[in-house]
Amino acid sequence: MRLLVIDTALGACTAAVFEDDRPLAVRFEPMTKGHQERLGGLVRDAMAEAGGGFDSLDRIGVTVGPGSFTGLRVGLAFAQGLGAALDRPVVGLSALDALAASSDAVTGPVAALIDARRGQVYARLFANGEPLGPDKALSLGDAAGRIADLGPDIALVGNGAAVLVEAHPNLKFASRDDRVAPSPEALARLSAAADPAVHLPRPLYLRAPDATPPSRLPGQPRQPAS
Structure with missing residues (x-):
């Protein structure tokens, strides 16, 4: 299977082409913003290096979050548009699953x-490679407690x-990997x-989202305080 993987959900912009488990071309640039400007060029360069053209792809994988509201939508929109144009399946990947799969912990x-x-x-x-529950937003205290329950390993x-x-x-804890984004290899697997x-x-x-829509339209008078 030849596939293109895309990740813009976290602290990097990734575009990589794999043939089964073999990387044909990998583009990985750490960044916290600017994914929209870089993604198209990275995909173009990765596909050119891999050879075979876009028609050679069997599948596209893309991270769907959690992560940056703007960033993850950049990758999703690009992957869905490309999948529709090529008539190829697009699969969504949890960024947390991909991070866990990137860990060196055996x-x-x-x-x-x-x-x-x-x-x-x-x-x-995760334990023994299997998730112990869904992706969640946790307070630092709750996260520390749940991790402590699993032991120091x-x-x-x-x-x-x-x-x-x-x-x-x-x-x-046994080890710590502060990587800013999943590895391309984990995304491909x-x-x-x-x-x-x-x-x-x-x-x-x-x-x-942190941002909220405006409470009034431009030019509309403010509502009197109650």
């Missing part, structure tokens, strides 16, 4: 953590690990294994 539990700001992390815990992965450890310096009928390319939001 045995023991894993906690995938994304800095959600406002004293929270997006988290998902747990591996932490994702940029939320540093935030959690800073807030709870006595937290016990998950994309190849995903069922297109189940892993739909829909945004995964764990809380409401």
Whole structure:
């Protein structure tokens, strides 16, 4: 299976082409913003290096969140548009699942953590490679408690690990990987294994956006205080 993987949900812009487990071309640029400007060029360059043209793709995988509201929609829109143009399936991947799959931990539990700001992390815990529940937005205290329950052999992965450890310096863990985004290899493995009928390319939001629509239209008078 030849597939294109795309990730713009977190702290990098990724476009990579894989043939089964073999990387044909990988473009990975750390960035916190500007994904929209870079993604098209990275996909173009990766496809040119891989050869065979877009028609050679069998599937497209894309991260759906949790993560940046703007960033993840950039990748989703691009992947869905390309999938529609090529008539190829597009599978959606949890960024937390992809982070866990990027961990170097071979045995023991894993906690995938994304800095959600406002004293929270997006988290998902795994044991023996299986998730212990859905993706959740947790307070730092709740996340520390759940991780402590799994014992000191747990591996932490994702940029939320540093935030959690800073807030709870006595937290016990076996290893910490502060990577800003999933590895292309992990994205490819998950994309190849995903069922297109189940892993739909829909945004995964764990809380409401920080921005809110205006309460009045331009030129409309303010409502008197009650």
